[in-house]
Amino acid sequence: MTAPVIMLFQKNDGSHTEEMADYVIDCEGVTGTIMRQLTGRKPDYIITYQTFNHGSIRLDPHYFYAYLQPELSEYDAWFNVKDDLLVLGISVKNKNREGDYYAQFLRYMKEQHGLMIDREEKADRWLLPRVEPGCPIHYGVGRVLFAGETAGFLNPMGEGISAAMESASCAATALLQHFSDPQEVLSSYQKSTEALSCYMKRQWSLVGGMAKTFSYMR
Numbered sequence: 001m002t003a004p005v006i007m008l009f010q011k012n013d014g015s016h017t018e019e020m021a022d023y024v025i026d027c028e029g030v031t032g033t034i035m036r037q038l039t040g041r042k043p044d045y046i047i048t049y050q051t052f053n054h055g056s057i058r059l060d061p062h063y064f065y066a067y068l069q070p071e072l073s074e075y076d077a078w079f080n081v082k083d084d085l086l087v088l089g090i091s092v093k094n095k096n097r098e099g100d101y102y103a104q105f106l107r108y109m110k111e112q113h114g115l116m117i118d119r120e121e122k123a124d125r126w127l128l129p130r131v132e133p134g135c136p137i138h139y140g141v142g143r144v145l146f147a148g149e150t151a152g153f154l155n156p157m158g159e160g161i162s163a164a165m166e167s168a169s170c171a172a173t174a175l176l177q178h179f180s181d182p183q184e185v186l187s188s189y190q191k192s193t194e195a196l197s198c199y200m201k202r203q204w205s206l207v208g209g210m211a212k213t214f215s216y217m218r
């Protein structure tokens with residue numbers, strides 16, 4: 001029988017406090033600090049850079065557009081409209097190449113779709129986990145369960161919200177059903193996310209067949 005989990009929290013004033021829990025569902029996202037400490041894994045990351053702009057473009061604003069041409073990004077590039085702002089993003093493995101790819105993507109969107117930017121409202125930079133071939137999922141260690149991106153759930157084109165919510169819900173359900181048996185919790189969690197995990201593999205395999213950048217995922 002594994003022992004309860006002791007968690008150490010840092011408060012705003014810098015002091016620490018301890019909490020004891022029977023289980024922890026770790027949903028800390030791409031950074032996965034706890035997961036890395038518990039498993040020793042060092043996942044790879046993709047850097048995303050996107051800007052939100054006032055302007056115009058000759059594209060239907062109801063769609064999300066993904067661009068997989070290797071000359072536009074090292075992973076994928078995208079365009080969509082959010083809150084009436086034009087969102088233009090690229091992702092790279094090497095941060096030093098971010099500016100070049102972004103400039104190239106803007107040139108492409110101007111030439112192909114008449115993009116006109118009047119003013120950039122804001123820009124943001126974040127990370128995506130680099131999904132490995134076979135789409136491995138890490139369900140947890142002892143009484144700590146991993147969900148969402150921490151566990152490895154992420155569909156192509158950076159679509160991960162639904163998988164994060166579904167996996168966390170499966171983890172919570174497994175806990176409620178097998179609370180007294182941590183091993184059963186983990187195996188029940190794994191079983192209940194089989195469909196989610198298969199869907200993820202199918203999606204990555206599909207993209208692997210469509211674009212050279214992702215051929216390693218076939």
Ligand SMILES: Cc1cc2nc3c(=O)[nH]c(=O)nc-3n(C[C@H](O)[C@H](O)[C@H](O)COP(=O)(O)OP(=O)(O)OC[C@H]3O[C@@H](n4cnc5c(N)ncnc54)[C@H](O)[C@@H]3O)c2cc1C
Pocket residue numbers: 027028029030031033048050089126127128147148149150154158159160161162164
């Ligand atoms: C640029 C970009 C665009 C995206 N667009 C889409 C999209 O259109 N559709 C889609 O489905 N997905 C999209 N995604 C992916 C999606 O955002 C993630 O897959 C999803 O949010 C993962 O959910 P999560 O709950 O695992 O992690 P997160 O949503 O990252 O949540 C983790 C939370 O834990 C907090 N946290 C981390 N460490 C600690 C700690 N030590 N203590 C306390 N709190 C902590 C973080 O602050 C964060 O709030 C996009 C990602 C990026 C980078």
